[in-house]
Amino acid sequence: MNTPTHPKHITLIGAGLAGALLATLLARRGWQVDVYEKRGDPRLQGYQGGRSINLALAERGRHALRLAGADEAVMAQAVMMRGRMVHFLDGRTDLQRYGRDDSEVIWSVHRGELNLILLQIAEDAGARLHFHRGLSAVDFDRRIARFVDDRDGGSHEIVFDSLVGADGAGSALRASMKQAADLGERTEFLGHSYKELEIPPSPDGGFSIEPNALHIWPRGRYMCIALPNDERTFTVTLFLPNEGDPSFQTIRNGADARALFERDFADALPLIPNLEHDFEHNPAGLLATLYLDRWHLDDRAVLLGDAAHAMVPFHGQGMNCAFEDCVALAERLLADDDRAAAFAAFQAQRLPSARAIQAMALENYLEMRDRVDNDDYLLQRALEHELAQRYPERFMPRYAMVTFHRMPYEVAYERGQRQRELLVELTAGHERLDTLDWDRVDALVRERLSPLPTDE
Ligand code: FAD
The missing domain is CATH 3.50.50.60 (FAD/NAD(P)-binding domain)
Structure with a gap:
């Protein structure tokens, strides 16, 4: 012994x-x-x-x-990921940057x-x-x-x-x-599970889609994401509820998965040649x-x-x-x-x-699958960018506090909640940023957000 x-x-x-x-x-x-x-x-x-x-x-x-x-x-x-590449249902795509520039990125x-x-x-x-x-x-x-x-x-x-x-x-x-x-x-199950699929390299050996992004296909109650690998592949993760339609109860085999992709992830489908095989052979993972x-x-x-x-x-x-x-x-x-x-x-x-x-x-699950293509969210996000630029010492998007800095998570969480309330309050009744009363914005930011802590 x-x-x-x-x-x-x-x-x-x-x-x-x-x-x-x-x-x-x-x-x-x-x-x-x-x-x-x-x-x-x-x-x-x-x-x-x-x-x-x-x-x-x-x-x-x-x-x-x-x-x-x-x-x-x-x-x-x-592999550097500069932001989320959102794939809309109609095939349009939009790169939503995570940070200010390439010093604020994440890595696959x-x-x-x-x-x-x-x-x-x-x-x-x-x-x-x-x-x-x-x-x-x-x-x-x-x-x-x-x-x-x-x-x-x-x-x-x-x-x-x-x-x-x-x-x-x-x-x-x-x-x-x-x-x-x-x-x-205690364990709280999310009621959603995931399955991994793969996008292989393109015929010329390169990446099939933009490599420097985390791709998202948000579809309300469910979504797909894809992260790049240095061998020019992407790992695709399909997140679905365990019950309802569609869910892992209704999408049971490769043919079901193909039909789902034809309807909801049409631009991703030609990129995943082994969809049926991957779906049937890779295990579904529980989320909790x-x-x-x-x-x-x-x-x-x-x-x-x-x-x-x-x-x-x-x-x-x-x-x-x-x-x-x-x-x-x-x-x-x-x-x-x-x-x-x-x-x-x-x-x-x-x-x-x-x-x-x-x-x-x-909370981010709701944001990723449901909100990244919604108008209120996009206006709040535009204001978030604007405030972060105007008041860098007081306002920082929560994602940035969590991802690009090392302040305790609980500080990022609490400040994020205060910032979110402010964004909702300031954008209420507005469709564009140029109609905001910037004197009021300035006063509220100074009143509600103390200067940010720095990473030690
Ligand atoms: P693990 O990585 O699970 O390591 C545990 C180790 O213990 C394993 O080697 C295992 O074999 C060994 N082990 C198990 N039982 C025993 C035993 N009885 N005796 C001896 N050894 C044992 N995190 C991120 O930061 N970024 C991401 O993008 C991200 N994406 C994710 C995507 C998915 C789908 C999932 C499920 C998780 C993701 N995570 C991500 C989370 C991340 O995978 C985990 O938080 C991380 O792996 C935790 O590391 P760990 O060392 O605690 O556990």
Whole structure:
């Protein structure tokens, strides 16, 4: 049995995105880190799943990658996305920029490649990675963790000081902690699921549609999105309700999917030659928000990333938030030898942040699928741009606060609500910005919005 001997030894469960990043941050600061991962080493056998699945990387995530020395390697394969390319039902398209210029963009990164880079950087920093070790049970009294090897069913035990659960939304560590204490866990299902499809490169080997954008086909209760990959493909995600029409109940096979695309996503259809195959062979993913009131068990275990606060993907912040968790937890552990105190401080700092981004991710679903092509919304958005230019120290679009800055999510959420109320109030009864009373606008902005905090 493995027994920890080092005063700064820690055991991580899961070598996914957060686990590999946290391992690097701690190992680089002289910690002895053991990471247990249920799957095999993707550096040897290729990333499981085979399909290209990508994620939007934003400033919070990039900041964490910089601290881990991983940003350069990750950015070498990232594709810039300047804004949302909205595809209307009649075939028109409109690029809605995310930020002011190319300094305010997001990046599409390949999940598999990102994981490979982070694992290599973690190992290079001195972390010990143990693959084919799926956590199966924990004896918190004796501080023993049990793992199963998925190849032969063999059982392995280790003794630990503290466990960190970076084992994702279905966390086995969370399940074990729940047996020892009430974590106040609840899961709210969105009632919508998703399916991934692929746009291959064009016949000349290039991108089939504008590469530097996140494409959206908003259709009210449902939508499609597509993110570019550096191999010139796009990963398309179709989001549909679980019930109603259309839904995953009525769109059951490839032929149904083709009919739906012919009607609602006609310009996307010729781009997805394997639509029927992809629809029938790729699994449908459920979407849910996981809330916990408690993330740690004194000094023995703590959860982070999706294991602590899985969210719906509509703000593209789950990974970014998980990376921010890693930075915060590493800072607490480095600052305080008392682990229980470090875990408690981490939870106190990050739980309100997680709740805020979870709420914003849910709100963004409505915005993406329903509002990006609606007139009131477009006028409010035009005013938002105008106010951000006139009062850069006081007014910043919520999307920018979340995506291009690192102020706590809860600050972005609260300011965003105040700004939204102001935009609705100021545009009420107007169809154009030039009919607004700008003296009143000026007075209300100064009265209601204090100067913005800066990233430290
Ligand atoms: P994971 O990445 O899930 O890693 C968990 C790891 O733990 C895995 O390696 C797993 O094999 C391992 N594991 C599981 N069980 C055990 C066990 N019992 N023992 C040992 N190891 C175990 N986020 C963004 O920031 N931007 C996006 O654009 C974005 N898009 C998304 C799109 C979709 C459709 C979805 C579903 C999510 C999206 N996310 C996005 C969210 C993002 O994927 C997650 O927030 C992120 O992967 C969380 O990282 P994690 O390390 O906590 O968990």
